[in-house]
Amino acid sequence: xxxxxxxxxxxxxxxxxxxxxxxxxxxxxxxxxxxxxxxxxxxxxxxxxxxxxxxxxxxxxxxxxxxxxxxxxxxxxxxxxxxxxxxxxxxxxxxxxxxxxxxxxxxxxxxxxxxxxxxxxxxxxxxxxxxxxxxxxxxxxxxxxxxxxxxxxxxxxxxxxxxxxxxxxxxxxxxxxxxxxxxxxxxxxxxxxxxxxxxxxxxxxxxxxxxxxxxxxxxxxxxxxxxxxxxxxxxxxxxxxxxxxxxxxxxxxxxxxxxxxxxxxxxxxxxxxxxxxxxxxxxxxxxxxxxxxxxxxxxxxxxxxxxxxxxxxxxxxxxxxxxxxxxxxxxxxxxxxxxxxxxxxxxxxxxxxxxxxxxxxxxxxxxxxxxxxxxxxxxxxxxxxxxxxxxxxxxxxxxxxxxxxxxxxxxxxxxxxxxxxxxxxxxxxxxxxxxxxx
Numbered sequence: 419x420x421x422x423x424x425x426x427x428x429x430x431x432x433x434x435x436x437x438x439x440x441x442x443x444x445x446x447x448x449x450x451x452x453x454x455x456x457x458x459x460x461x462x463x464x465x466x467x468x469x470x471x472x473x474x475x476x477x478x479x480x481x482x483x484x485x486x487x488x489x490x491x492x493x494x495x496x497x498x499x500x501x502x503x504x505x506x507x508x509x510x511x512x513x514x515x516x517x518x519x520x521x522x523x524x525x526x527x528x529x530x531x532x533x534x535x536x537x538x539x540x541x542x543x544x545x546x547x548x549x550x551x552x553x554x555x556x557x558x559x560x561x562x563x564x565x566x567x568x569x570x571x572x573x574x575x576x577x578x579x580x581x582x583x584x585x586x587x588x589x590x591x592x593x594x595x596x597x598x599x600x601x602x603x604x605x606x607x608x609x610x611x612x613x614x615x616x617x618x619x620x621x622x623x624x625x626x627x628x629x630x631x632x633x634x635x636x637x638x639x640x641x642x643x644x645x646x647x648x649x650x651x652x653x654x655x656x657x658x659x660x661x662x663x664x665x666x667x668x669x670x671x672x673x674x675x676x677x678x679x680x681x682x683x684x685x686x687x688x689x690x691x692x693x694x695x696x697x698x699x700x701x702x703x704x705x706x707x708x709x710x711x712x713x714x715x716x717x718x719x720x721x722x723x724x725x726x727x728x729x730x731x732x733x734x735x736x737x738x739x740x741x742x743x744x745x746x747x748x749x750x751x752x753x754x755x756x757x758x759x760x761x762x763x764x765x766x767x768x769x770x771x772x773x774x775x776x777x778x779x780x781x782x783x784x785x786x787x788x789x790x791x792x793x794x795x796x797x798x799x800x801x802x803x804x805x806x807x808x809x810x811x812x813x814x815x816x817x818x819x820x821x822x823x824x825x826x827x828x829x830x831x832x833x834x835x836x837x838x839x840x841x842x843x844x845x846x847x848x849x850x851x852x853x854x855x856x
Contacts (some may be wrong), residue, residue, distance in 0.1 A: 470511035495522040505707035548607035560641035611639035741842035743807020
């Protein structure tokens with residue numbers, strides 16, 4: 419039996435009318451937001467960096483990395499904020515209509531007539547497609563149909579002449595690919611599957627409370643992402659931006675540790691996103707732009723993007739980089755069995771590492787130890803403010819030995835070195851805890 423809209427007693431059809439008006443209003447509001455998201459990013463753009471005008475030789479080298487195309491969904495578009503791919507292009511001294519073009523979809527759809535035209539017109543050399551697969555992958559199972567879909571999308575982005583959709587014959591639309599040895603570099607984001615559910619515990623497609631159109635099984639998304647990363651291994655001009663890891667860790671409650679261009683800072687979900695998904699203009703869009711630039715610079719240094727220089731990072735306001743007040747080390751397994759012991763820290767090469775804590779807490783640390791073992795991360799941070807303060811550095815450890823000694827990887831050692839070099843950081847103490855969800 420089809421469910422009907424109901425009216426309260428005595429209201430006649432007024433309930434139906436009110437519901438109809440509500441639906442129309444919501445649709446119009448969504449339309450307005452989408453339109454704003456197209457216009458506002460350009461209005462909010464701060465313009466090109468000063469070096470674009472002051473250093474013509476440097477600017478020319480950056481511009482030669484393009485032309486650039488950005489494809490994606492609402493995250494890339496800069497919904498009600500700045501567009502981070504636009505910020506990336508600006509760092510290359512490129513602007514909309516002058517070496518940079520973009521096209522974003524706000525639902526399942528295709529941008530390939532646009533992409534094809536730009537390839538033909540201007541031979542776009544760099545494709546930034548961070549959330550391009552987002553809508554097309556919602557709720558998908560990992561099966562042959564999904565693999566066929568991904569194969570087609572990647573072929574159209576990377577101009578893979580082996581695919582039936584890319585005709586590189588002398589009379590084909592893409593004849594220039596082989597005639598000119600043209601091969602765009604593609605930076606494609608994997609699937610932001612932070613919303614996925616564990617299908618071994620619940621069915622994501624049946625719920626009385628939510629719409630499940632955006633959900634799917636963690637296992638399927640993991641396999642889809644593995645397939646995408648494998649495609650990159652098999653496709654020389656395809657590179658992956660690890661968006662899934664970025665979103666998943668933030669949505670698990672862990673902060674994102676920004677460690678670029680000499681800056682070190684911790685940012686939680688609300689610091690970066692205004693709705694847990696779309697970034698604020700500052701610092702969210704700037705952070706995401708710099709992460710894309712970091713990946714592009716890695717590709718440049720590998721020689722896949724021909725450039726004698728790397729792309730400068732956006733200078734994020736110092737006010738967003740607060741001093742650290744303590745240290746939280748995340749272990750994969752429960753470390754509480756070592757409570758009461760004095761942990762020692764080593765690099766993977768066997769060198770002993772020391773943390774320097776503030777003199778302010780010398781007395782309390784003498785009584786309670788330098789390190790605590792309070793359990794899971796979320797509870798640990800809340801219950802240990804007196805030990806680690808309100809802005810602790812959070813890093814994952816490599817492993818805990820049977821003796822209780824803790825091994826730190828090279829990346830963590832680099833962070834700890836930066837931590838000790840900044841005199842603003844006054845570390846009250848530390849805790850060793852277990853990752854969220856463990």
